[in-house]
Amino acid sequence: MLRRFRLRITSNLVVEWVILAILYGLSGQIGLLFVSLPGNITAIWPPTGIALAAVLLRGDRIWPGIFGASFVLALYDLLTLTPPLALVPALAISVSQAMGNALQPLIISWLIHKLLPSRALLTSINHISLFILLITIGPCISATIGVTGFYLGGLMSGSDYLVMWLTWWFNSVLSYLLLTTPFLAWQCSPVPKKISRSKIAETIALLGSVLLVSWMAFIGGYSFEYALIPLLIWSVFRFGKFSATLLVVLVSFIAILGTTQGVGPFVKTSTHESLLLLQSFMSVCAITCLVLSAAIDERETVETKLREANRQLQESKSNLAQLIEAIPVGVEVYKQDGELTYLNKTAEQLLNIKQGAILSAEEIPAIYKIYRAGTGHLYPVEEMPFMRSLAGELVRVDDLELHQKDRILSLEVASTPLFDERRTVVGAIVAFQDITDRKQAQQVIADYNRTLEEKVATRTLDLQRTLAELQRTQAQLIHTEKMSSLGQMVGGVAHEINNPINFIYGNITHLEEYFQDLLNVLNIYQEEYPTLPDPLQEQVDEIEIEFLEEDLPQLLKSMRLGAQRIKKIVENLRNFSRLDESELKLVNIQDGIENTLMLVQSRLDNPRNAPKIQVIKEYEILPEVDCYASELNQVFLNLLNNAIDALEERRWTVTSLGEGNSINPSPDLLHPSSQVSYSVPTIWIRTERVGNEAIAIRIKDNGVGISESILSKVFDPFFTTKPVGSGTGLGLSVCYKIVVQQHGGELSCVSTPGLGSEFLVQIPRVVKSSI
16 A cells, blocks of 8 residues: 555646645635634535545545645644644644645545546445545544644644534534545546437426425525425436436535524524534435435446346347257157157157157157066056146156067156146146167176275275364464463563553552651641631631541541552463463462452352352472463363353252251362352362372363263364353363363263262373473
């Protein structure tokens, strides 16, 4: 895209810049006549539409004219304010506005050329919808840059920001709809070769009607504004989109004149509101004309294609007749009563019969000597393919034999019924061909196919295994990339929060000291001057000095605790993301578990359809482990989320933990040292050594459990028991890959339906980097 902005300046190009700058400036001065907001923001701004039309028609090289005109116009406007703005801020704001006004049409033009056909921008409803979407989103650029410049330059207050931004954005969208679309419509509209007298008369009548209705609605004060819509529709149908958009511009000009004079159906308490309502109405008219014209264009395109299709159909019929006569396949046509009415040349040669011979259905097998293959008997008349088709059946058989003097021909026959518009059978068409050579070759091919099928079966099995492995690898890569993106986002958020919270935390101590110094000065002042003047005493009583002395230290203490909590959260987020630990590194596994628990704390505190989930941690003192820390954090996160899902699926009855509610969980499933009521959803996390070379992490829950029939499939890619849209079936598969393949460890699951599940993660203390 940068290549398009390498300008080769010529005299013609400079002339274009100057002409565009003059048009931009003059139209800008017209727009400034309707200023209604601070910063001279107006509801009508024609230069925006002119700029986009210029870029679309003359290309990106026209942008210096837009930039220069916008800069001069903005600078002049700012320096003539009352009071005038200083030169330096005025220059800064003018440059920023010029950049936004020049950049906006370039971006919109680039998107239009990228997404829409260059010569058919407004000939399709889909294209018009996309065009409207682009000119609706594009004005956000100049509106944001321009209004922000006014705000930073002190020309407006923060409370006016949204209103001014919306006004700027809205006038840009309206300018595109009312001024850019005529240029585009002119570009894609055909030039009439000759205009008849009747067309000229119709044009005069339409123009006169539009002027009359516009004058009555917006100058005369009559409520005739909606009478314009039939006239605009008339212009679309009879004169095309270009004429219709020009009429919309003409009506807009008349309506603006009337509305600014306080006349018309859209007049409100303020000129700004009146103009916005008026422009909205005219934009609706413009969009209506564009959509209607596109629908007409699409209809004409369909009609053209239909005429072409009919022509091709006639050619196809002629070609089909020639093809039937030329193909090496016999073709017969039978009436409903079984009479043979047509044979092509191939059928005449095979059956040795001339065109025009009249035969009844009963005579055909005997005369043609048609036998059933392998029987030596004539083919039954009622089972002949054409007889079955006359009964409404679609037939394809290859068990007919045609006995000639010196040979026997095997025939393949296809027969189909012919229907009328009421789906009544009126005949049958039969196609047949000699397949004697094929029959002889079939046996040879069958033997070869038998051998080939065996080879194909073996190869297919190998390919299926390879494909399954590729799909599993692809799914795991996608999931890993998603988790990596999550880690980068979490780490970035933690980094951005860390600096400001450190600043707040570090200044709380100074704030406490300054407050204490102020209290000391206040106490000394009260001792030296126990009697205060009445106004000062009233202010002291109103603000309750004694309460402030007691409450503000507590407030500062709460702020310190909150800042400490945020610092802890930031530290946990950074530890979880471990953006600087993509390689093997010694880490504390229990810190990773704690960081992961922090991430799922909201689900633990507020589970769906379940009481608050309690977490029981039994940590054994473990040595640091040389591992891929961020990948193991993914494993812990997936296992904890699965445990929470299992607890949410179970129906819980909240009761107190009194006698009779507490049970001893199964020692094969849950840790034997814990006694928990099944009315309390619980997750157990235990870490322990496994000899001197490995460690183990156990994550258990008392959720719904997993049935034995699917327990062996839980680590398979894409296997899930969750509803459609709730899970991808990749979480446990990725966990297995990280633990087993990447770390050389073990991952297993033990579960009992109704009691819960336990996942065991076992990894070596030192992971080989080649794994």
